[in-house]
Amino acid sequence: MRMxxxxxxxxxxxxxxxxxxxxxxxxxxxxxxxxxxxxxxxVLQNGAEAEDVVQETFLKAWQMRRxxxxxxxxxxxxxxxxxxxxxxxxxxxxxxxxDENAAEFPCHDVAPGSGMDDAERDACVHxxxxxxxxxxxxxxxxxxLEGLDCxxxxxxxxxxxxxxxxxxxxxxxxxxxxxxxxxxxxxxP
Amino acid sequence: xxxxxxxxxxxxxxxxxxSPEEQAAWNDLIQRDPEARARHEEFTAMNNLLQSHIAxxxxxxxxxxxxxxxFRRRVRRESLLARLSRLVRLPMVYIPATAxxxxxxxxxxxxxxxxxxxxxxxKRLVTFGMSRALAKDGEEKPEMDRSVRNGQLAYKSETVLxxxxxxxxxxxxxxxxxxxxxxxxxxxxxxxxKLVSTGVDxxxxxxxxxxxxxGVVNRMQPVVGGEMAKGQPSTTALAGLxxxxxxxxxxxxxxxxxxxVDIEVHSFDEAAQKAVALVDAxxxxxxxxxxxxxxxxxxxxTLVVKVPPAALDGFLQQLHGLGxxxxxxxxxxxxxxxxxxxxxxxxxxxxxxxxxxxxxKNTKSRVSDLLQVERELGRVRGEIEExxxxxxxxxxxxxxxxxxxxxxxxxxxxxxxxxxxxxATLSLASTDVEKTYQQANAIAVSAKAQIxxxxxxxxxxxxxxxxxxxxxxPTVANATIAQIKGLGRVLDYHSETERVARxxxxxxxxxxxxxxxxxxxLSITSQDETPAQRTQLRVETPQVESAIASLRAFLTxxxxxxxxxxxxxxxxxxQTASLRVSFPLSAYxxxxxxxxxxxxxxxxxxxxxxxxQPGTVSARAEINAQFSTPAKLVSxxxxxxxxxxxxxxxxIGALMWSLRMIxxxxxxxxxxxxxxxxxWLIVRVIRHRRK
Numbered sequence: 001m002r003m004x005x006x007x008x009x010x011x012x013x014x015x016x017x018x019x020x021x022x023x024x025x026x027x028x029x030x031x032x033x034x035x036x037x038x039x040x041x042x043v044l045q046n047g048a049e050a051e052d053v054v055q056e057t058f059l060k061a062w063q064m065r066r067x068x069x070x071x072x073x074x075x076x077x078x079x080x081x082x083x084x085x086x087x088x089x090x091x092x093x094x095x096x097x098x099d100e101n102a103a104e105f106p107c108h109d110v111a112p113g114s115g116m117d118d119a120e121r122d123a124c125v126h127x128x129x130x131x132x133x134x135x136x137x138x139x140x141x142x143x144x145l146e147g148l149d150c151x152x153x154x155x156x157x158x159x160x161x162x163x164x165x166x167x168x169x170x171x172x173x174x175x176x177x178x179x180x181x182x183x184x185x186x187x188x189p
Numbered sequence: 190x191x192x193x194x195x196x197x198x199x200x201x202x203x204x205x206x207x208s209p210e211e212q213a214a215w216n217d218l219i220q221r222d223p224e225a226r227a228r229h230e231e232f233t234a235m236n237n238l239l240q241s242h243i244a245x246x247x248x249x250x251x252x253x254x255x256x257x258x259x260f261r262r263r264v265r266r267e268s269l270l271a272r273l274s275r276l277v278r279l280p281m282v283y284i285p286a287t288a289x290x291x292x293x294x295x296x297x298x299x300x301x302x303x304x305x306x307x308x309x310x311x312k313r314l315v316t317f318g319m320s321r322a323l324a325k326d327g328e329e330k331p332e333m334d335r336s337v338r339n340g341q342l343a344y345k346s347e348t349v350l351x352x353x354x355x356x357x358x359x360x361x362x363x364x365x366x367x368x369x370x371x372x373x374x375x376x377x378x379x380x381x382x383k384l385v386s387t388g389v390d391x392x393x394x395x396x397x398x399x400x401x402x403x404g405v406v407n408r409m410q411p412v413v414g415g416e417m418a419k420g421q422p423s424t425t426a427l428a429g430l431x432x433x434x435x436x437x438x439x440x441x442x443x444x445x446x447x448x449x450v451d452i453e454v455h456s457f458d459e460a461a462q463k464a465v466a467l468v469d470a471x472x473x474x475x476x477x478x479x480x481x482x483x484x485x486x487x488x489x490x491t492l493v494v495k496v497p498p499a500a501l502d503g504f505l506q507q508l509h510g511l512g513x514x515x516x517x518x519x520x521x522x523x524x525x526x527x528x529x530x531x532x533x534x535x536x537x538x539x540x541x542x543x544x545x546x547x548x549x550k551n552t553k554s555r556v557s558d559l560l561q562v563e564r565e566l567g568r569v570r571g572e573i574e575e576x577x578x579x580x581x582x583x584x585x586x587x588x589x590x591x592x593x594x595x596x597x598x599x600x601x602x603x604x605x606x607x608x609x610x611x612x613a614t615l616s617l618a619s620t621d622v623e624k625t626y627q628q629a630n631a632i633a634v635s636a637k638a639q640i641x642x643x644x645x646x647x648x649x650x651x652x653x654x655x656x657x658x659x660x661x662x663p664t665v666a667n668a669t670i671a672q673i674k675g676l677g678r679v680l681d682y683h684s685e686t687e688r689v690a691r692x693x694x695x696x697x698x699x700x701x702x703x704x705x706x707x708x709x710x711l712s713i714t715s716q717d718e719t720p721a722q723r724t725q726l727r728v729e730t731p732q733v734e735s736a737i738a739s740l741r742a743f744l745t746x747x748x749x750x751x752x753x754x755x756x757x758x759x760x761x762x763x764q765t766a767s768l769r770v771s772f773p774l775s776a777y778x779x780x781x782x783x784x785x786x787x788x789x790x791x792x793x794x795x796x797x798x799x800x801x802q803p804g805t806v807s808a809r810a811e812i813n814a815q816f817s818t819p820a821k822l823v824s825x826x827x828x829x830x831x832x833x834x835x836x837x838x839x840x841i842g843a844l845m846w847s848l849r850m851i852x853x854x855x856x857x858x859x860x861x862x863x864x865x866x867x868x869w870l871i872v873r874v875i876r877h878r879r880k
Binding site for chain 1: 204232238242243253260261264
């Protein structure tokens with residue numbers, strides 16, 4: 001996510017925030033909170049936890065702001081804090097299923113044509129996503145939640161060019177395999 | 190449709206990530222292959238599902254505001270502990286904090302062990318010095334009293350005793366003293382006050398005050414009797430004495446007065462006559478008189494005279510007119526008590542004598558009883574006579590004061606005569622020592638000299654030396670010495686005349702001067718023993734030892750004789766050596782050149798004796814060389830490296846000591862910390878089990 005050139009106003013804002021200006025830091029919070037949410041949600045697949053992670057990320061960034069020497073490194077540093085924090089949360093709940101409701105719903109055993117309600121479908125999608133690696137989920141989240149284009153997602157995550165299509169293909173394949181019994185309904189417009 | 194990348198291509202198509210060519214090929218595939226189309230449609234449906242699922246998780250529009258609000262709350266509610274822990278992460282905080290903790294541990298360890306580092310000891314010494322200075326000024330502070338140890342307290346008590354040289358300063362000085370010295374001094378102060386207040390003798394009281402304030406406490410004992418020494422309050426003794434003095438009438442006091450005067454006078458006879466006249470005028474008499482005349486004609490003598498005590502002071506004053514008073518003393522002894530005790534005993538003895546006489550008159554007694562009474566009577570009479578004699582002696586001593594007048598004429602120490610003593614030392618070099626010796630002996634005999642010592646010795650090399658000591662009559666001394674000088678080459682001649690005062694030490698202008706016999710010490714040595722050329726040089730070389738070793742070999746090869754040599758290794762690593770060699774004068778240039786090669790020549794002194802015959806084959810030369818290593822610019826004990834070495838050693842020592850103290854402190858705290866941790870762990874486990 002390293003920016004080759006940086007807007008002077010943005011740089012001034014970051015430097016002011018790093019110097020201890022709380023209002024400038026709040027401006028940065030407003031500018032970066034959704035991106036961090038997308039990263040955290042991609043890892044955790046949980047909105048409330050992702051929001052907590054975003055809160056903690058900004059608090060930690062505020063406390064450790066003196067460690068940042070270069071304004072251009074601020075955003076990657078922020079994203080790495082959020083990602084590591086989200087992974088910490090994920091590690092802590094490893095023993096607990098990603099979503100207990102999703103785990104309990106038998107997506108594979110749905111009889112063709114028996115139909116699925118929205119909640120059941122969401123649970124199955126959730127479960128399919130849970131089977132993907134964290135960075136796959138993060139990439140999809142940045143694409144569909146933050147609305148970044150392919151190149152921006154790849155740049156933000158340090159992926160090679162064209163890697164996102166493979167990630168999405170893998171995700172779609174997993175999703176199709178998971179929801180196969182009810183797939184016919186999904187094909188309905 | 191077995192394309193393994195079908196899913197990726199389908200996903201790229203859905204993402205719009207295909208190039209126009211790829212997109213065209215993909216569309217063609219979808220159109221051609223129904224299976225591919227069906228699968229793509231499935232993927233499309235899944236993508237829509239995924240997109241809608243993920244998009245549904247998008248945060249609410251007020252998400253940023255919530256995050257900002259949460260940030261504000263959490264930043265402001267940040268606990269003191271969190272701030273502290275963040276603060277502690279700063280190097281500028283945790284480094285000094287760690288140092289402070291270590292220092293605290295060191296202090297705790299030091300407190301537990303009672304040890305002090307060298308630095309602390311130095312500080313204590315400084316404090317001790319301050320306390321000494323303050324104690325001398327009489328301004329010692331109580332805090333310092335507590336801080337100093339026993340030795341310091343002892344010092345201070347001593348200082349306080351010797352501190353007050355003025356009477357007014359004595360009391361404040363005592364108030365600062367420790368309890369014991371103060372208690373010891375208190376009776377003395379009371380005694381002093383009593384002396385002054387009763388007004389017995391203002392002068393003696395003042396003297397005693399001075400003596401006490403000078404710390405010589407024992408001097409008070411003659412005044413206050415033995416009671417002070419026994420530790421009893423002296424005031425009682427003094428009060429008793431002064432009361433007795435006040436109650437006793439002056440006329441019955443028995444005081445024996447003595448005086449001694451040392452007077453320097455111009456003429457003894459004249460002064461003695463005046464003194465006798467003064468004695469007569471005072472109503473006294475001359476007890477003894479003696480005089481003596483010294484060899485320088487001066488007279489001195491002693492008059493012991495008796496004068497009535499009442500006239501003593503006036504008589505002494507008149508004596509000042511005789512000459513210059515050099516010494517004077519006046520003393521008195523009070524024998525009142527002893528006198529009246531003896532008198533009372535005498536009366537008792539007389540009564541006993543009367544009783545015994547009555548017994549003798551009783552003729553009915555047996556003879557043996559009579560004899561016993563006779564013996565007792567004899568003893569009592571003996572005692573009576575003895576006591577009567579003692580009383581008469583005291584009466585005579587009391588009736589007349591004894592004055593010892595020492596008269597001596599001025600310049601008593603003036604010399605009566607002077608004696609001129611002349612001593613001459615003569616060294617001759619001769620080719621034939623024995624012959625010269627015999628000639629000198631013959632000259633001495635012809636001059637009727639007294640020969641006190643003479644000897645001729647010949648060593649293993651055949652070289653002879655002779656010594657001849659003479660006492661010459663002063664009238665022929667100069668001629669005789671001149672004759673002896675002509676016997677050989679004079680190496681050294683030294684004459685010294687001393688005037689010796691006889692019968693006195695002070696200068697006397699009119700004393701006669703006599704010339705004593707001249708003492709001549711003649712030494713004769715072989716001509717070739719004395720080098721014709723002496724050279725002294727100093728050489729600096731880094732390797733003194735090797736330079737000397739190589740020189741020795743060279744000198745031996747050139748026929749030189751090493752007379753003496755020395756070598757020393759100095760404490761700073763330097764070396765010094767000395768070498769004295771003698772050799773034929775012909776080899777001088779070569780040997781000197783070799784010395785010059787041994788190192789850097791610093792000093793060179795050549796002394797040549799041209800009075801002899803240096804050109805002869807037997808002429809010899811001598812070189813006295815001093816070798817030393819070049820002086821260091823900085824002493825090895827004061828240089829930078831030495832200072833660094835010492836500093837480093839001290840630092841290591843201090844560090845080791847600190848580590849030991851930390852170890853002690855940790856060992857002191859560790860069990861408590863472990864116990865607390867154990868309790869905390871147990872409580873936690875119990876709580877966990879309850880849950």
